Amino acid sequence: MYGQIGFMWVLCVMFAQGAWAAQAQLTRESLPMKHALYQHWQSEYEAAYRVAEYYQLRGFYSSELRLAQASASLELGYLAHGRELINDLDVGSLLPENQSRLHLYLARDAYRRRDWTLLDEHLEALTSLTLLTPLSFDSRYHYFLLAESARQHGRHVEAEDMLGQLEKDDSYLFYGRFNLATSLVAESKVAESRPEAKRLLLSLIDLPTRDLEQLMLTERARVALADLYLEDGALDAARPLLSKVSASHQYGPPALARLARLDMQAERYENAAAIWNHLLQVYPWHRAATAASSGLGYAMLQSRGEEAAYGSYLTALTKIEAQQARLVTFRQQLLQNLRDPNWMLGRGDSERSLLTWLAEGLGHNDWTTWLADESVRQSARHWQSLDTAYTQLQSRQQDLAILLTVDAEQQRRIKSARSTVYKDDLDQVTVALIHNIEMKLSDLRSRRYEITSDLETFATDEEQALFDTLEQLRASKLGQAETERIDRLVGLIRFQIYDAIPVRKQQQAAQLEARLSDARKAEQRIARINTAALRLPQADSVSGRIHLLAADAESLSRRTDLALGLARDTLVASMSEFVGRDEALLAAQANGLQYDITRLLDQQYVVAEAVR
Amino acid sequence: MRPILNCLIVCLIVMVTLDAYGSSEALDGNATNTDENLEAELLQLNARLQLLEEDLLYPASSRVAVYLSMDLGELFALDAVTLKLNGKDITHHLYTERQVNALYKGGVQKLYVGNAKQGVNRLTAFFTGKGPHDRDYKRATTLEFEQSFEPVFVELLVTDNTGSQQPEFVATVF
Numbered sequence A: 001m002y003g004q005i006g007f008m009w010v011l012c013v014m015f016a017q018g019a020w021a022a023q024a025q026l027t028r029e030s031l032p033m034k035h036a037l038y039q040h041w042q043s044e045y046e047a048a049y050r051v052a053e054y055y056q057l058r059g060f061y062s063s064e065l066r067l068a069q070a071s072a073s074l075e076l077g078y079l080a081h082g083r084e085l086i087n088d089l090d091v092g093s094l095l096p097e098n099q100s101r102l103h104l105y106l107a108r109d110a111y112r113r114r115d116w117t118l119l120d121e122h123l124e125a126l127t128s129l130t131l132l133t134p135l136s137f138d139s140r141y142h143y144f145l146l147a148e149s150a151r152q153h154g155r156h157v158e159a160e161d162m163l164g165q166l167e168k169d170d171s172y173l174f175y176g177r178f179n180l181a182t183s184l185v186a187e188s189k190v191a192e193s194r195p196e197a198k199r200l201l202l203s204l205i206d207l208p209t210r211d212l213e214q215l216m217l218t219e220r221a222r223v224a225l226a227d228l229y230l231e232d233g234a235l236d237a238a239r240p241l242l243s244k245v246s247a248s249h250q251y252g253p254p255a256l257a258r259l260a261r262l263d264m265q266a267e268r269y270e271n272a273a274a275i276w277n278h279l280l281q282v283y284p285w286h287r288a289a290t291a292a293s294s295g296l297g298y299a300m301l302q303s304r305g306e307e308a309a310y311g312s313y314l315t316a317l318t319k320i321e322a323q324q325a326r327l328v329t330f331r332q333q334l335l336q337n338l339r340d341p342n343w344m345l346g347r348g349d350s351e352r353s354l355l356t357w358l359a360e361g362l363g364h365n366d367w368t369t370w371l372a373d374e375s376v377r378q379s380a381r382h383w384q385s386l387d388t389a390y391t392q393l394q395s396r397q398q399d400l401a402i403l404l405t406v407d408a409e410q411q412r413r414i415k416s417a418r419s420t421v422y423k424d425d426l427d428q429v430t431v432a433l434i435h436n437i438e439m440k441l442s443d444l445r446s447r448r449y450e451i452t453s454d455l456e457t458f459a460t461d462e463e464q465a466l467f468d469t470l471e472q473l474r475a476s477k478l479g480q481a482e483t484e485r486i487d488r489l490v491g492l493i494r495f496q497i498y499d500a501i502p503v504r505k506q507q508q509a510a511q512l513e514a515r516l517s518d519a520r521k522a523e524q525r526i527a528r529i530n531t532a533a534l535r536l537p538q539a540d541s542v543s544g545r546i547h548l549l550a551a552d553a554e555s556l557s558r559r560t561d562l563a564l565g566l567a568r569d570t571l572v573a574s575m576s577e578f579v580g581r582d583e584a585l586l587a588a589q590a591n592g593l594q595y596d597i598t599r600l601l602d603q604q605y606v607v608a609e610a611v612r
Numbered sequence B: 001m002r003p004i005l006n007c008l009i010v011c012l013i014v015m016v017t018l019d020a021y022g023s024s025e026a027l028d029g030n031a032t033n034t035d036e037n038l039e040a041e042l043l044q045l046n047a048r049l050q051l052l053e054e055d056l057l058y059p060a061s062s063r064v065a066v067y068l069s070m071d072l073g074e075l076f077a078l079d080a081v082t083l084k085l086n087g088k089d090i091t092h093h094l095y096t097e098r099q100v101n102a103l104y105k106g107g108v109q110k111l112y113v114g115n116a117k118q119g120v121n122r123l124t125a126f127f128t129g130k131g132p133h134d135r136d137y138k139r140a141t142t143l144e145f146e147q148s149f150e151p152v153f154v155e156l157l158v159t160d161n162t163g164s165q166q167p168e169f170v171a172t173v174f
Helices: A005-016 A031-041 A045-057 A063-075 A079-087 A096-112 A116-129 A137-152 A156-163 A171-188 A194-206 A212-232 A235-243 A252-265 A269-282 A292-304 A306-338 A354-362 A367-372 A374-423 A426-446 A461-475 A480-534 A536-611 B003-018 B029-057 B097-104
Strands: B063-071 B077-085 B088-094 B109-115 B119-130 B136-147 B152-161 B166-173
Touching: A031 A045, A031 A063, A031 B063, A031 B097, A031 B109, A045 A063, A045 B029, A063 A079, A063 A096, A079 A096, A079 B029, A096 A116, A096 A137, A116 A137, A137 A156, A137 A171, A156 A171, A171 A194, A171 A212, A194 A212, A212 A235, A212 A252, A235 A252, A252 A269, A252 A292, A269 A292, A292 A306, A292 A536, A306 A354, A306 A536, A367 A536, A374 A426, A374 A480, A374 A536, A374 B029, A426 A480, A461 A480, A536 B029, B063 B077, B063 B097, B063 B119, B077 B097, B077 B109, B088 B109, B097 B109, B119 B152, B119 B166, B136 B152, B136 B166
Parallel strands: B063 B152
Antiparallel strands: B063 B109, B077 B088, B077 B119, B119 B136, B152 B166
């Protein structure tokens, strides 16, 4: 019980308080923990575990992060794995708050395993680390564990004192008192703690309940107290207790059976018959109704005579035989169905719930006790988890195949780009080009231009064409007047160009800068290609990692499948054993009834003989 | 998935609750440990896969990861965040109550991981929610960051300015 609820509370509080939740500037060091916390706070424990693992793979490690991973693991029910993680922790490096909470968890774990020595060790460590404050969860749980430890060592008064620190509606008080009373009841057979046990059970009954869990404990306490009174022969004290137990709840049928027995003892056979009859009608195959058939027959015998009793016995026997036959068929169907994973996992066309099917097949809801068995709980939980894991692993294989394709494509592109670069010596060409442009730019900015010699440098294409045409004309042996005219024209164009030099200088510089920028981008691209190519061996190792992951996934998938089969076999064996108990019980009931019938017939025979 | 088994599990939980102290919790450890280890191994495998996926799709030289955190956050109830990188929408996240609570308690959300070009990049985050006096509130914050050959980590922080009684939205590279 505490294995689940108590533990979760502990962890919630572990995260809720202390420095883990403290706000501070985000740093790369604090990021992993806070990221894991984000998932933890949402109860996304798988994600929290994965985040912690992810950052550890990235090389971040801290004890707190490890603790977060352990906590997530434990929340997921991976108790052994969580324990391993905790064992690897350097407890001393944890914050004091987390140290104390870790001891609280370990104490809880020791309690769960009934390792009382270890429990005491952790409780001691806890006491030296923390001061108990009445209302925090940590303290409540701590008080409970202290009480349990004291109870285990027979220090009942101390145990009660510890429980006395708890609020009246605290579930731990209910459990603590019940456990204490149970211990006293066990001792009461040989010692004088019977009045103490009664007092505790009475105090438990008087507590106000706020939920079903607490109500069930008070009901159980009523039945336990009634049993003590019955053992003492205080029938009148037991009756009101049993009458108050709700018939529709878990402890209703046992209470009814006890009431029927009380009526039999008091020779109120009509009342007893009515109760037995009610039990047989409402809970025909409930464990508590095992004695109902015989009881009803006997009550009928006493209240209505042999004929009625005989009829009652025969009816019950017929019913039991019919149930035995049904159970044989049910067992066959059950075993057949349980071996079919699709049936159990609801993948088939069966619309009906397994639980309804079980209830109808067995004729009662006692299978809930089967479900409550720890090994069944674990098997079913693991079966579900393993099935989910198996499904996930199948999709992981597909993810890995996609990653392999992506990796192959990236490598192909890098190799192709690098081959292009080297085939045309693009890297050297680009370097030369950049050098050339830089020289030109430098020249452009620093040089003083002469009107006579450098003007063509700034001529536009049209002006250059005009120069060429005029030179051609000059070469065609024109007259002096035409030659002078050409000279004037050339001079005019030169002056135009000279005037435009500043503007044209700027334009040329802008053009050169644009070309330089393009060339540098090309250079960067080539550098990136080179870097990527240099990483090719690493890229190959990415492929290696993918292949390794794929192999791991496949191996895990295979092992998961096997484990799934084992979990199913465990459930099959367990359910089969459970049905076997039903069969044995029915056989015993049938034998009992046959004995009753034989005895009745014998009596009739003896009486008849006597009369004759 | 699997309605029947789910139903079974729900009943198990109910039974765990009903089952009073004293149920046999001692279990044979081997099968259970194996199953637990298998499940833990799966989680580890998923983490390795995530790492590999990131290394492959978002190389360190271009990787940018954006995280969201809250400090106090009493003046702003977060509804949604939209992220733009260099003018392009890259992600939009609508928050559930649980997520917002996780942020309030000090958790940090990984909002985005992707690639950014070499050089200067412009990241803009738009926050939508309820501001002071329960009024609709929408604010943006912008950050320019240089992507070199190392991964860039950006924090978006929602905080309270107690002086102005207004929420503040800060983006920083860390």
